[in-house]
Amino acid sequence: MKVKSVILLAFVGLSLVYCKEDRESDNKINQPTSFTILDTYMTALTDLKQFNGVLLVEDSAGHVFSKAYNIEAEIPTLKVSVQHQFDLRSIAKLFAKASLVKLEHEGKxxxxxxxxxxxxxFPRGDEITIDQLMHHQSGLGREFKNYEGKGIDLSPEQVVELAHQEKLEFEPGSDSRYSNIGFQLLYKIIGEKSGGTYANYLRNNFFDPLKMKNSGSHYLDPKGQLNKYAFGxxxxxxxxxxxxxxxxxxxxxxxxxxxxxxxxxxxFITENKLYNELAExxxxxxxxxxxxxxxxxxxDLQKGYKIIFLANYDNIxxxxxxxxxxxxxxxxxxxIPKEVNRKAIEVxxxxxxxxxxxxxxxDAGHIVISVKLEEGKLNAYQKGNFAGELIPENDSTFFWDPKSKESFIFTKDKEGNSIALMDFQGVRWQGILIE
Structure with missing residues (x-):
């Protein structure tokens, strides 16, 4: 079913929609058309067990829609509210970029x-710039290759020591490849500029000034601040x-x-033009x-709207x-999301x-998938273990689960090289044929 984002209109209570200037009013207000569609879309997705979390959207007029969506399931830890605190994961990198812009503006x-x-x-450290680290162009890999222990046990200083041991995957500035290691170095640099940790810097320069009272660091802030945690x-x-x-x-x-x-x-970062350089x-x-x-x-700085979702469920x-x-x-x-029922064909x-x-x-952390033809079927293996059958939908598109839109596609890149496109955890990744 398709809907046009200009034809629906409804009224909802203030618990879902409010204006910047009238957040305490008990009066109902017109819900913008887009919010009605958002709610319809997210409700359908949740009914399909493909979302559990919270969505907040602000339109260009300053109207805000905020709602928690919960899958019906007999597991109490899954349920969340708008007040729940979620892991931000790599969104910490956006805070890092804002921190670096601020430090650069201050001449630090x-x-x-x-x-x-x-x-x-640092090996070849004289070839790697802060800018390259910010844009994943340093040559450092996604994760540590020579460490098999618990990352959470490592101090920031130990993380830097391990980073020293990593070999570059490409010449600095010659390519872009997502690197958590590179940002660990940036976190350490930002922390040192505040005479403490990266968590200190965020609290002193963003969380406290902006009254982000429910934000912090899992391990480097007082434990009491994390009091309504959304478990994964x-x-x-x-x-x-x-x-x-x-x-x-x-x-x-x-x-x-x-x-x-x-x-x-x-x-804050949209209204303060200093941070507009974070935009592309x-x-x-x-x-x-x-x-x-x-x-x-x-x-969107030009159109003036914001979208945020935080989820404690990964099958989205x-x-x-x-x-x-x-x-x-x-x-x-x-x-509008609906149930999928894909059909297999003979190839x-x-x-x-x-x-x-x-x-x-x-870019998916060097996930390596081996594809084998066995008894007329394509089977996938990871680290020697059977990962599943690739079921053909057409001559080049395959799926694992007929109830899922996620595909495994064989194609060629612009240079004519054979590649595979794999949908994994809601994101499409490109695989290079290596043998």
């Missing part, structure tokens, strides 16, 4: 400064399960917040996620969801054998 560092200015012994969940064996805390994560940058606090931050094509956005958790913030169509939320706010067409082995090989999904 420069984007063209070398990494060696802060860590003199995932789907396994057709049931929703609580996810344990990720011990591979590291202390720096492990932050939490609420949708209302995140709106305060977005308000008038958009400031960032995503974050790990097993059981998803987060996304988006603001992340890319489609973000695209559709933007489309709704832009007044475009969207398809000759002569075609299937063209796809046999090993694919490295570099």
């Amino acid at each position: 560092l420069a984007f063209d400064q070398k990494l060696s200015d802060f860590f003199p012994e 969940h995932t789907e396994k064996n057709d049931s929703i399960q609580l996810v344990g805390e990720d011990e591979s994560d590291m202390q720096q940058g492990h932050t939490f917040s609420t949708v209302e606090d995140m709106k305060k931050f977005l308000d 094509d008038n958009i400031i956005t960032h995503a974050g996620g790990t097993k059981g958790k998803r987060a996304w913030v988006y603001t 169509p992340f890319s489609n969801l973000t695209k559709d939320l933007i489309s709704i706010m832009d007044g475009g067409d969207v398809e 000759p082995s002569s075609i299937l054998e063209k796809y046999v090989g090993t694919y490295d999904f570099v």
Whole structure:
């Protein structure tokens, strides 16, 4: 079903929609058309068990829609409210970028400064700039390759020591590749500029001044501030399960917040033109996620609207969801989520054998998938373990689950090289054929 974002209108209570100038009024107000569609869309997605969390949207007129969406499930830890505190994951990087802009404006560092200015012994540190670290162009990998312990046990100083041991995956400035390691170095640099930790800097320069009272660091702030935590969940064996805390994560940058606090931050960086340099094509956005958790913030400086969602469930169509939320706010067409039932077809082995090989999904943390043709079927393996059958929908598009839109697509890049596109946890990743 498709709906047009200019034809629906409804009234709702103030608990869902309010104006900046009249947040305490008990009177009902007209709900903007886009908010009606947003609620219809998110309710349908939740009914399909594809979203659990909180959405907050502000339109260009200053109307705000804020609502928690909860899957009907017999697991009490899954239920959340607008007041719940969620892991921000990589959205901590947006705070880091804002911190660096502030420090640069204050003359405390420069984007063209070398990494060696802060860590003199860092291998090839005289070739890597702050700007390259900010834009994932340093050559450092996504995660540590030579450490198998618990990341959460590492001090910031130990993290820097491990980073010294990493080999660059490409020449600094020659490519872009997502790097959590690079931002761990930036977190340390920002912290040192405040004479403490990255968490100290965020609290002193953003959380406290902006009255973000429900935001902080999991490990480097007082424990009492995290009092309404949204525990992460995932789907396994057709049931929703609580996810344990990720011990591979590291202390720096492990932050939490609420949708209302995140709106305060977005308000600040959009209204203060100093931070407009964080925008690309008038958009400031960032995503974050790990097993059981998803987060996304988006603001259009030109059109004047903001979107935030925080989720404590990872089985969501992340890319489609973000695209559709933007489309709704832009007044475009969207398809209301509905149940999927994909059909398999027969594909000759002569075609299937063209796809046999090993694919490295570099930006997904070097996930390596081996595809084998066995008894007329394409089977996928990861680390030697069977990952599932690739079921053909057409000659080049395959799926794992007929109830899911996620696909595994074989195609070629612009240079004619064979690649695979894999939808994984709501995001499409590109895999390079390596053998």
